Amino acid sequence: xxxxxxxxxxxxxxxxxxxxxxxxxxxxxxxxxxxxxxxxxxxxxxxxxxxxxxxxxxxxxxxxxxxxxxxxxxxxxxxxxxxxxxxxxxxxxxxxxxxxxxxxxxxxxxxxxxxxxxxxxxxxxxxxxxxxxxxxx
Numbered sequence: 001x002x003x004x005x006x007x008x009x010x011x012x013x014x015x016x017x018x019x020x021x022x023x024x025x026x027x028x029x030x031x032x033x034x035x036x037x038x039x040x041x042x043x044x045x046x047x048x049x050x051x052x053x054x055x056x057x058x059x060x061x062x063x064x065x066x067x068x069x070x071x072x073x074x075x076x077x078x079x080x081x082x083x084x085x086x087x088x089x090x091x092x093x094x095x096x097x098x099x100x101x102x103x104x105x106x107x108x109x110x111x112x113x114x115x116x117x118x119x120x121x122x123x124x125x126x127x128x129x130x131x132x133x134x135x136x137x
């Protein structure tokens with residue numbers, strides 16, 4: 001998997017009729033979800049943005065307790081939620097974390113949790129921008 005040191009936020013260049021691809025969010029997936037969810041979309045975004053920090057704290061606590069089983073469970077759940085919102089890089093981080101936890105590699109899990117946390121910050125920024133762009137004025 002290729003990674004970059006910085007994340008590009010949504011391009012405000014004014015291109016009409018063309019969704020911009022970002023590093024942290026696949027905007028096509030997010031747009032499709034917005035269309036399907038309609039009014040429930042904002043609530044779903046809010047739930048995701050509020051629950052992920054709690055899940056990251058839980059992951060760190062589980063790692064401190066050498067609880068690989070619960071790390072794997074939380075990472076698996078977060079992997080699916082992230083993918084559904086188009087946060088494919090975050091989902092990939094979760095998959096890597098889940099794999100490390102199932103292998104009992106707690107030291108590796110600690111590093112992966114930090115990477116997951118950093119990626120979530122990028123996802124959060126992009127989701128907040130996308131949410132503002134789609135909100136009625």
